[in-house]
Amino acid sequence: MALASLHIHNFRIIDDLSIDLSPGVNLFYGNNGSGKSSIIEAAHCLARGKSFRTSKTDTLIQQGKSYFCIRAALTNRVEVACQRQAGSGRALVNGSSATMLSVASKVPAIFMDSDSHRLFFSSPSVRRSYVDWVLFHVKPGYADVRGRYNKALKSRNSALKAQLSTAPWDPLLADLGDQIISSRRACLNALFAHFHGTASVFNLPVDAHYQPSVEEGGLLQALKDSAMADKVSKITQKGPHRDDIVVCGGGGRLSQGQQKLIYSALAMASWECLSEGGQKPVIMLDDVAAELDDNNRGLLMGMVQATGAQSLVTGVLKGDVERLAAGPMFHVDQGVVSN
Known part of the structure; x- marks a missing residue:
């Protein structure tokens, strides 16, 4: 299982973002506060039913907006989504109402930050x-x-x-x-x-x-x-x-x-x-290599690549993520992604 595409709407700094993902390594880079971690966070909400940053889900709704929506098309042709408005949430599998547990079961993911x-x-x-x-x-x-x-x-x-x-x-x-x-x-x-x-x-x-x-x-x-x-x-x-x-x-x-x-x-x-x-869980690494020396950083990414699994990896500098692995690179700036 992998994420074929990810759509994020009204989530933190992200107004509206649709991105097609590689089944292998996907590299995101940008300045602190650019929104790259928010992309991982949105995927994490589908995989775990919650943010890795806060237990207060309502705070993920973009300021001035009434709700957020995260939707992913999976490579097995299943579509999952979660929506949140103040005080209540909704989960969907192939457009039908579901529990967050059922959504999470469709998106197994290993996460590290x-x-x-x-x-x-x-x-x-x-x-x-x-x-x-x-x-x-x-x-x-x-x-x-x-x-x-x-x-x-x-x-x-x-x-x-x-x-x-x-x-x-x-x-x-x-x-x-x-x-x-x-x-x-x-x-x-x-x-x-x-x-x-x-x-x-x-x-x-x-x-x-x-x-x-x-x-x-x-x-x-x-x-x-x-x-x-x-x-x-x-x-x-x-x-x-x-x-x-x-x-x-x-x-x-x-x-x-x-x-x-x-x-x-x-x-x-x-x-x-x-x-x-x-x-075959997705591997999500949010700036995880920042505190590792070059040798251990290489060892970790070597293990990640050896799995053959899809991975979403963030870093601040383009050169940093280029050294980590080969794969599609996405520049993130103020919640907008460009190749």
């Missing part, structure tokens, strides 16, 4: 979300299980706050939680197998493992054992919502540069995992 590694290493919740995104694409039905778990967890926490019995929710939460733990472990086993290979490209010794708060099959008993503590804290303290994915170097504190290389290796390992499932 200059802050991705900082975000990933900042919080267990971000790391959980990362593996859940991989599972969304490789395991049909996982998103439904995760959604049902979240609802059951919310209900159990509400019961704790109201000082009511959690007995009606414990078996359901345990069953769904055990499914999540099992799925995460299988997914991470496959992901880490690729990760050690991609990390070796950067000559990085790495350690990665899954750290569940409870082992598979043990959640119901854990809920019973923590019942008194949960009543005091008024929250559920055991379950996959407390899991972590530990990713670190060979020893000692990681520098920002090492974190970036580790995250880059993890992202490319994720591409391998998704491709094994029959998908």
